[in-house]
Amino acid sequence: xxxxxxxxxxxxPISSQFQSRKRLSERIGYACLYVILGALAFLxxxxxxxxxxxxxxxxxEVFNQSPFSLxxxxxxxxxxxxxxxxxxxxxxxxxxxxxxxxxxxTVFLASTVTFAITRMRWKWSRFVLGLFMVGLMIPVxxxxxxxxxxxxxxxxxxxxxxxxxxxxxxxxxxxxMILLGFYATLPREVEEAAVMDGCSVHRIFFQVTLPMSLxxxxxxxxINMIYNWNEFVFINTFISSDRYKTLTLGxxxxxxxxxxxxxxxxxxxxxxxIPILIAFLLLSDRIVEGITAGSVKG
Amino acid sequence: xxxxxxxxxxIALYILPALLLVLTLIYVPIALTGYYGLMExxxxxxxxxxxxxxxxxxxxxxxxxxxxxxxxxxxxxSTLSLAGYLVIALILASKIKxxxxxxxxxxxxMLLSSVAIAQLWLKIYHPSxxxxxxxxxxxxIQNPPAWLAEPQLVLYAIFVPILWQYAGFYILIxxxxxxxxxxxxxxxxxxxxxxxxxxxxxxKLPLISGVIKVTIVLAIVGSLKYFDLIYxxxxxxxxxxxxxxxxxxxxxxxxxxxFGYGSAVGFxxxxxxxxxxxxxxxxxxxxxxxxx
Numbered sequence: 001x002x003x004x005x006x007x008x009x010x011x012x013p014i015s016s017q018f019q020s021r022k023r024l025s026e027r028i029g030y031a032c033l034y035v036i037l038g039a040l041a042f043l044x045x046x047x048x049x050x051x052x053x054x055x056x057x058x059x060x061e062v063f064n065q066s067p068f069s070l071x072x073x074x075x076x077x078x079x080x081x082x083x084x085x086x087x088x089x090x091x092x093x094x095x096x097x098x099x100x101x102x103x104x105x106t107v108f109l110a111s112t113v114t115f116a117i118t119r120m121r122w123k124w125s126r127f128v129l130g131l132f133m134v135g136l137m138i139p140v141x142x143x144x145x146x147x148x149x150x151x152x153x154x155x156x157x158x159x160x161x162x163x164x165x166x167x168x169x170x171x172x173x174x175x176x177m178i179l180l181g182f183y184a185t186l187p188r189e190v191e192e193a194a195v196m197d198g199c200s201v202h203r204i205f206f207q208v209t210l211p212m213s214l215x216x217x218x219x220x221x222x223i224n225m226i227y228n229w230n231e232f233v234f235i236n237t238f239i240s241s242d243r244y245k246t247l248t249l250g251x252x253x254x255x256x257x258x259x260x261x262x263x264x265x266x267x268x269x270x271x272x273x274i275p276i277l278i279a280f281l282l283l284s285d286r287i288v289e290g291i292t293a294g295s296v297k298g
Numbered sequence: 299x300x301x302x303x304x305x306x307x308x309i310a311l312y313i314l315p316a317l318l319l320v321l322t323l324i325y326v327p328i329a330l331t332g333y334y335g336l337m338e339x340x341x342x343x344x345x346x347x348x349x350x351x352x353x354x355x356x357x358x359x360x361x362x363x364x365x366x367x368x369x370x371x372x373x374x375x376s377t378l379s380l381a382g383y384l385v386i387a388l389i390l391a392s393k394i395k396x397x398x399x400x401x402x403x404x405x406x407x408m409l410l411s412s413v414a415i416a417q418l419w420l421k422i423y424h425p426s427x428x429x430x431x432x433x434x435x436x437x438x439i440q441n442p443p444a445w446l447a448e449p450q451l452v453l454y455a456i457f458v459p460i461l462w463q464y465a466g467f468y469i470l471i472x473x474x475x476x477x478x479x480x481x482x483x484x485x486x487x488x489x490x491x492x493x494x495x496x497x498x499x500x501x502k503l504p505l506i507s508g509v510i511k512v513t514i515v516l517a518i519v520g521s522l523k524y525f526d527l528i529y530x531x532x533x534x535x536x537x538x539x540x541x542x543x544x545x546x547x548x549x550x551x552x553x554x555x556x557f558g559y560g561s562a563v564g565f566x567x568x569x570x571x572x573x574x575x576x577x578x579x580x581x582x583x584x585x586x587x588x589x590x
Contacts, residue, residue: 172316
């Protein structure tokens with residue numbers, strides 16, 4: 001007992017010196033790591049901060065001052081102007097309703113498919129699931145020409161339905177994949193009990209399974225929302241008239257018309273970005289979850 | 299139970315709408331792309347069958363090989379950058395304060411539309427008052443290049459925002475995979491006296507090798523079919539210097555109305571993507587993915 005205490009007292013000055021040296025080097029190491037991480041965060045964010053700054057400047061300020069300068073006298077009217085003058089308000093509204101309808105359609109259809117594949121019993125379920133999953137590997141550009149001529153033939157070119165149907169079809173595989181992971185964890189007992197009580201399949205789906213899968217549904221809704229809100233290739237190919245253009249396409253137009261007005265361009269870009277940023281601030285955990293679920297399981 | 303849950307009519311009702319959409323809008327078009335490639339066609343008038351002519355002509359088409367080489371170069375850069383993203387993720391996942399917050403910051407560019415990103419970076423690269431050239435002239439460089447107008451530079455100038463856009467995505471995937479490693483593995487290695495580098499190299503990396511494989515496939519295939527930023531920022535120019543396979547297809551079909559030829563490009567794009575996916579999976583299946 002005594003020996004033990006002695007040893008500890010004799011050793012402690014040396015070991016604490018050793019430890020403090022170790023702590024110092026550890027601290028320097030951590031400082032370096034934070035510098036790296038901070039620099040990366042700066043690089044990821046600075047372009048957006050810069051965009052925000054120039055959205056509040058007029059051309060005089062943009063061209064005469066350093067691009068790093070803060071806006072001297074913030075021109076909030078840039079936002080009001082592009083919102084009322086151009087068609088930005090219309091494009092914004094189109095983005096909203098096209099996104100909402102496509103997302104609802106995708107998530108509903110993906111839910112029925114996932115329910116039928118994981119909960120119901122039939123011979124071809126694995127094969128059909130495979131059909132959906134292979135869709136993940138197909139480059140959208142390879143389908144663009146036939147889709148264009150197909151919609152041209154049935155009169156859906158320059159009609160929002162062509163975009164909505166295409167978004168739904170191409171987002172189904174990923175949405176089903178995210179849902180599958182969650183459905184696998186749902187207990188079967190609840191459904192079995194419901195069948196015993198004489199529930200129909202529809203009632204089980206709508207009143208038991210669908211409500212239980214609400215957390216994962218919200219994840220898929222957000223992922224789909226981000227994809228559809230930002231989609232460019234399909235809408236650029238299928239839609240030509242102004243009244244159906246979405247924000248992504250509208251920005252392209254707008255920049256063409258006001259090529260030299262940086263403030264107006266900046267304000268338009270900010271308007272297209274802000275809804276996604278707000279959604280991200282409110283729901284970032286769900287978004288992060290959806291992105292990881294959607295990619296790693298492949 | 300059995301009987302209720304294997305009702306054929308209900309299964310069809312739940313599956314068919316989605317299946318029909320996927321078949322008519324993904325699978326049939328894929329087959330048609332291959333078929334249209336056999337035609338000479340302006341997209342509106344009559345098609346005339348020319349056999350494998352388009353496919354053969356493409357093999358001789360310098361512009362196509364040019365664009366293909368740009369796509370492969372982008373694939374190379376994206377794959378190399380994965381190493382950097384992996385290092386960042388390793389740092390983030392090593393119990394650092396604020397990791398949760400930082401990883402979200404990194405992700406923000408990935409959420410923005412390509413058009414917005416492209417327009418923003420057009421301004422960043424602006425020859426006289428963009429951020430890049432202002433920075434260069436402030437440190438005394440007299441005539442900084444007009445990045446997007448120089449045939450030798452344009453491709454690399456466009457790679458930067460593409461890598462910027464996806465950095466957070468890959469960091470997030472690696473971070474999530476690293477966080478899934480049971481801490482007992484790391485503790486055991488620490489007790490055996492392994493230093494952080496050894497733990498990263500000998501324990502963490504092998505444990506997430508499956509995820510690394512997936513990201514390599516994603517990065518390469520994603521690069522091969524990349525389109526958005528390039529189309530908006532340069533349209534493949536100047537003089538084809540930044541053309542990639544997808545933008546070449548788009549330009550052939552919707553720019554010069556050679557739908558047959560464009561379809562042949564699209565079909566090659568599909569074949570290349572599928573082949574590369576298959577090849578990487580084949581090459582990297584050395585052991586079973588780790589389960590824990």
